[in-house]
Amino acid sequence: MTILITGAAGFIGANFVLDWLAQTQETVVNLDKLTYAGNLETLASVQGDARHIFVQGDIGDSALVARLLAQHRPRAVINFAAESHVDRSIHSPDDFIQTNIVGTFRLLEAVRGYWGNLPADDKAAFRLLHVSTDEVYGSLAAGDAAFTEQHRYEPNSPYSASKAASDHLVRAYHHTYGLPVLTTNCSNNYGPYHFPEKLIPLMIVNALAGKPLPVYGDGMQIRDWLYVKDHCSAIRRVLEAGQLGEVYNIGGWNEKPNIEIVHTVCALLDELRPKADGSSYRTQISYVKDRPGHDRRYAIDASKIERELGWKPFETFETGIRKTVQWYLANPEWVVNVQSGAYRDWVQTQYASTAEA
Ligand code: NAD
Ligand code: DAU
Numbered sequence: 001m002t003i004l005i006t007g008a009a010g011f012i013g014a015n016f017v018l019d020w021l022a023q024t025q026e027t028v029v030n031l032d033k034l035t036y037a038g039n040l041e042t043l044a045s046v047q048g049d050a051r052h053i054f055v056q057g058d059i060g061d062s063a064l065v066a067r068l069l070a071q072h073r074p075r076a077v078i079n080f081a082a083e084s085h086v087d088r089s090i091h092s093p094d095d096f097i098q099t100n101i102v103g104t105f106r107l108l109e110a111v112r113g114y115w116g117n118l119p120a121d122d123k124a125a126f127r128l129l130h131v132s133t134d135e136v137y138g139s140l141a142a143g144d145a146a147f148t149e150q151h152r153y154e155p156n157s158p159y160s161a162s163k164a165a166s167d168h169l170v171r172a173y174h175h176t177y178g179l180p181v182l183t184t185n186c187s188n189n190y191g192p193y194h195f196p197e198k199l200i201p202l203m204i205v206n207a208l209a210g211k212p213l214p215v216y217g218d219g220m221q222i223r224d225w226l227y228v229k230d231h232c233s234a235i236r237r238v239l240e241a242g243q244l245g246e247v248y249n250i251g252g253w254n255e256k257p258n259i260e261i262v263h264t265v266c267a268l269l270d271e272l273r274p275k276a277d278g279s280s281y282r283t284q285i286s287y288v289k290d291r292p293g294h295d296r297r298y299a300i301d302a303s304k305i306e307r308e309l310g311w312k313p314f315e316t317f318e319t320g321i322r323k324t325v326q327w328y329l330a331n332p333e334w335v336v337n338v339q340s341g342a343y344r345d346w347v348q349t350q351y352a353s354t355a356e357a
Contacts (some may be wrong), residue, residue, distance in 0.1 A: 007081030217290030219259030249302025
């Protein structure tokens with residue numbers, strides 16, 4: 001048995017592959033374009049494992065995807081591939097439209113062609129699982145109920161709008177063609193191998209480098225944090241038992257303001273890697289200009305996946321964030337290697353434009 005996973009050299013996809021190969025015998029075909037966010041070093045421990053077949057390519061390359069499907073005959077496709085960083089979508093939305101919308105469309109077309117020609121039993125068993133985000137639901141005010149699967153779509157950034165479009169295409173392919181799809185909408189992930197352009201790894205990496213810790217606006221925006229391995233276990237569960245055409249929200253019941261996250265990271269570093277001069281990493285916090293259109297609050301109501309599929313997160317925020325900081329402390333080479341020329345160019349562009357508080 002084989003599954004095809006797209007975007008599995010990125011943060012969540014690579015964690016998913018590592019967990020999958022540790023837990024099953026099933027082969028994984030990993031199709032990833034290797035953008036700045038894709039990093040094969042994350043998968044170094046499974047290089048040479050015959051159950052991991054890596055193919056560099058674009059989900060929008062219909063001929064390539066059709067060839068891979070015909071050659072490997074997967075029982076499922078999991079689509080992680082996306083442009084995923086909100087700030088980058090504000091600076092240059094083009095890639096987000098190409099990969100998240102056009103790429104998903106082309107992937108759906110290739111999968112529809114493959115699935116339509118499968119023998120009846122394989123056709124009935126086949127699944128396409130589309131990995132999406134809570135950002136499609138827009139922003140909550142303080143006191144609003146958390147997002148359920150019925151919440152209307154109100155995406156506010158080019159990133160979330162492009163993910164919303166991809167979700168709608170996936171839904172339409174089920175409704176129109178009967179394609180056996182599942183969609184998951186998850187909250188903010190954190191954990192090992194997280195690219196240091198996102199809040200938590202950026203704060204860890206900057207703190208250790210003695211650089212400013214840039215907090216956007218007043219730092220009181222709220223995100224709902226989930227340890228990446230818990231997201232992976234939820235996806236495995238949805239793939240195994242989700243109802244066709246259904247949407248499952250995934251979250252950690254862990255709403256926290258950004259500034260509290262930054263304080264927690266600083267406190268852990270103060271404990272685990274105290275500064276030579278005895279000062280706290282908190283002294284590096286620097287309030288900077290806010291993100292344009294910044295969503296104020298996300299919160300996921302994960303009761304459907306818990307009630308219908310029996311999934312719950314394993315980690316609390318306290319255990320997950322400690323593991324994460326420990327991982328970054330133990331893996332400085334991984335961090336150095338992802339901070340390539342392209343990464344440095346991005347940091348310069350983004351933080352020059354947010355300079356004043
Ligand atoms: P990431 O940016 O770390 O990784 C994305 C991967 O996709 C990279 O390996 C990249 O090379 C690959 N990719 C990009 N364009 C491609 C293309 N056209 N064809 C093939 N591969 C391509 O992203 P992530 O944080 O791992 O997110 C994975 C998925 O989960 C995304 O769909 C994202 O929208 C969704 N998601 C992320 C979070 C989060 O907190 N990170 C939360 C909810 C949902
Ligand atoms: O909610 C799920 C989403 O979470 C995913 O769909 C996205 O792919 C993922 O990138 C993430 O989006 P966010 O925009 O919430 O994540 P980010 O880490 O970029 O920012 C988290 C919060 O921290 C947000 O309110 C902005 C703030 N922030 C971020 C950075 C990079 C700062 O204050 N300073 C920073 O330097």
